[in-house]
Amino acid sequence: MTNDETQSKDVSTLTTSGRLTNYNNAIKSGLEKGISFTKLMDQLINTANPDELVSAATQLAGFRLNSDFVTFPHQYSNADYYLLFMSRLLELHDQGKQVILHSVPHREELSQQLTSLGDRGSFDFIMENNEGGGVFYEEQASGQRLFYLNLEKHMMRFNSHALTQLFIIDYRGDVPEQTIKTALQVLIDFGTYLKRDYGFSVDFNILDTANAQIYPVKDAQLSAEIVDKLFVSAAENGYMLQNTDRGRGAVLQLPDDVVVTVFDNQKDGTPEWAIAVNDPNQAVSWFDVILRYEFMRNWYLNNLGQLEIKSDPLMFT
């Protein structure tokens, strides 16, 4: 006998009161689920404790509110709790004003704006397609996924492609440099808090300002012609691209002691061309360089096929 047959036989043999008890219990457990949901919501909305905050968000991210006997017609999508979490975490660090959470009228749906960008961008989280349990932070109009977040696995990964497409290609023309920097700083801060408060593994990618950060480019065997192009355009802009002292590569000295190196960061004899940005305060990223210097930006964008900084291939292909 299969289980199904056993169960149906059991149900059919139940007395009326037995059935009612079962029904009542199912409703109770459905309602209890609702109650625990509201408690988690309370926690997510009100707690001032970072640990309680992330715990509520993590549970809500995978919460199934409906049960067989109790369904709730008005529900936010799981991804919306990430937006709420993000706002709250920034708020706990006195950065709450940097984002604006919008709720869509007559519907349970949230979206977010970065305060400095205003109407220029509307952001939300969307669930990963596979069973990974993570979400992508996406600009709704362009579909650019700026970073990946997984509360369960404690990880965050920025996406160089999307950051370049949205902020350098789409926005750079008519959004002032400082506005772009302010907007991105919110995302960087969010990542920093995840790292500091919860020990997340965060890859800031092209936004990373640490001198130790090496940005590998898409074409590991970068052709010398690409570097030649930078050499020529740097010269036209009054900068001299120099040879590196060691190994194969080139160095560009920019104002404020910012030094950009394009070099073969060889590993066991296998070429791996990469870019590095060094500055005394460790405050400048590759993104900052292409945001500020037009000739660097043009060089990067014109040769994106070879130069695009690699992102974590597990989330971004």
Place this chain on the structure above:
Amino acid sequence: MENQENVHTTEPSDNNLNTVIANKLSYLQALQTAIQNQDDRKVYELLDQQRYDQEIRNNSEAQPTANAQLVADSHAELSHYLSEKLIDYLGHTYPFFYYDEFALGQFHIYFGNWWDRRLFGSLDVLNVAFNFDSDEFNKLQQTFELARSGKRLNSDKIDEISAESEQLQDLIDQQDERDAKKAALRSQMKENSQKSTMPWDSGKVKEERQQLIDQLSDLADEDERALNSNKTIKENDDRILALSKENTIMEYEKQSVEGTFGDFNKFQAHNQSLYVDYLNSLFGAGVKSND
């Protein structure tokens, strides 16, 4: 020994041989002392007495001395030793040259420290001379000559290639225009074929038809060229890049020479008098006294 009686000798003067060997010993001794004292000037004098006498002492009757041969098989080591001070000196007088000791005592000269700087020749340490690569040197000379008429080395070539690319781009851009023309010509062809075929008209109709066919085939040729244009434009871009890069390098080299020597002729003059200038700079400089 038994054989001794049979040996024919030409009055070997023990004294003479002694003198010869003593002379060699004293030469080597002097060389060793000079090196111990880091008296490079003296080392150069010992290595080529004749040149030293001629160029430093202005003694035109100087004779070559054979003793320098004694260290002929130690040139690599001597060159390595002498390079230290020489390169130090050159670092000040020719700040744009960089040296790479690719083998003991052998140095490549690189011009500048910019990206893909050129291998410009080699440094002859023992003779205090640059051996410039003649192609590279000529390019630099040409750059200076062209600069007088406000031109850069590859400007003409770049202009020429750019013009070709522009033409090809036009050809690509005019595709729609050509398509429209072709459509018009084809409908004319159709009209033409429906025209009266009366014998007195047939010559004219034929002629008209041939004209249309010719025009269509001209357009097809242009289409064909447009199709290949993208490839050519890409190749031209690569050529322009290589030429622009060379222009940039030549400009840096020219600026370096100007910044240090003022102009090309003075640079040349300095190259010619390098031996004299360098050895004179060594007089009284940095010689360790013998304890």
